Amino acid sequence: MSAILMDGRSLAKKVGAEVKAAVAEMTATGQAKPGLATVLIGDDPASEIYVRNKRRLCVEAGMQDLHHHLPGNVTQQQAIDLIDELAANPSVSGILVQLPVPGKINAEELLSRIPADKDIDGLTVANAGLLAQGLPGHRPCTPAGILRLLDEYKVDLEGATAVVVGRSRLVGKPMAQLLLERNATVTVAHSRTRDLDQICQSADILIAAAGVPGIITADAVRPGATVIDVGIHRDGDRLRGDVDFDAVSTIAGRLTPVPGGVGPMTIAMLLVNTLTAAQKANDVKENNVNSRIP
Numbered sequence: 001m002s003a004i005l006m007d008g009r010s011l012a013k014k015v016g017a018e019v020k021a022a023v024a025e026m027t028a029t030g031q032a033k034p035g036l037a038t039v040l041i042g043d044d045p046a047s048e049i050y051v052r053n054k055r056r057l058c059v060e061a062g063m064q065d066l067h068h069h070l071p072g073n074v075t076q077q078q079a080i081d082l083i084d085e086l087a088a089n090p091s092v093s094g095i096l097v098q099l100p101v102p103g104k105i106n107a108e109e110l111l112s113r114i115p116a117d118k119d120i121d122g123l124t125v126a127n128a129g130l131l132a133q134g135l136p137g138h139r140p141c142t143p144a145g146i147l148r149l150l151d152e153y154k155v156d157l158e159g160a161t162a163v164v165v166g167r168s169r170l171v172g173k174p175m176a177q178l179l180l181e182r183n184a185t186v187t188v189a190h191s192r193t194r195d196l197d198q199i200c201q202s203a204d205i206l207i208a209a210a211g212v213p214g215i216i217t218a219d220a221v222r223p224g225a226t227v228i229d230v231g232i233h234r235d236g237d238r239l240r241g242d243v244d245f246d247a248v249s250t251i252a253g254r255l256t257p258v259p260g261g262v263g264p265m266t267i268a269m270l271l272v273n274t275l276t277a278a279q280k281a282n283d284v285k286e287n288n289v290n291s292r293i294p
């Protein structure tokens with residue numbers, strides 16, 4: 001293997017420690033702890049594991065765990081009522097609705113009830129619009145985590161050729177926009193793209209987020225390229241990604257492992273977004289108090 005492994009696990013620990021220190025500083029100055037409200041609907045086992053991990057790391061960072069579990073047979077109105085309650089609750093800094101939700105629940109409608117400031121997943125129309133316009137807002141956690149990983153490994157984005165495979169709202173599209181914001185030259189590939197390998201070969205930075213196990217083979221990678229594997233697939237008792245790890249690791253310059261690459265960074269950025277939301281809410285509160293002082 002020649003590729004440098006990009007260790008998302010240790011960077012996520014470092015980011016978690018930074019968040020923990022910032023939370024301790026907030027509470028030391030009398031401010032409320034940030035509160036993360038995770039909302040799980042139904043009993044999807046994978047979602048339960050994801051939410052459990054997010055809650056554990058939130059507690060480790062010193063934040064309030066404000067979890068809500070609704071049964072799979074909950075009505076749309078009951079789910080809306082919960083989101084509205086969380087939106088109005090000042091102890092809640094951030095709201096995360098774990099996706100996917102059961103089929104009869106309209107996820108879009110639930111997301112639309114989350115105020116942009118509490119949308120720590122960066123999935124609402126408001127935050128997507130802010131990203132599209134290059135304005136400050138919560139960025140989706142997976143692409144934000146990838147950017148942090150690229151920065152940690154000093155991958156030069158300015159003027160670099162980047163190919164993003166996948167155009168989902170959660171990963172591909174915001175990833176492309178974030179790379180563009182950092183002056184990379186970005187191509188987005190998707191399921192109708194012709195000659196995927198040839199397009200990928202042009203990449204200095206290749207982001208694989210197609211959700212297809214092993215779709216990125218050695219033929220798709222330019223020697224020395226930085227390859228980020230977003231995919232997560234269960235293969236018996238192990239996990240694998242969208243990248244053919246063994247073959248690509250002999251060609252790429254840098255490569256994220258699965259597990260231990262992008263996954264931990266996604267949760268780390270959720271903590272960062274929750275902290276940012278809490279800090280912003282505290283600033284607003286302080287400004288309101290100051291504006292009342294003659």
Ligand code: NAP
Binds near residue numbers: 170171190193196212
């Ligand atoms: P998604 O919503 O299913 O989107 C997949 C995208 O890949 C779509 O845009 C699709 O194109 C494209 N695609 C599908 N087959 C393709 C092919 N053969 N060639 C080129 N493009 C193809 O998935 P997602 O939510 O973005 O997630 C992608 C993967 O990342 C999944 O494995 C998911 O589990 C994983 N993931 C990991 C993390 C993490 O923290 N590590 C976070 C989120 C997601 P069309 O638009 O044309 O259909």
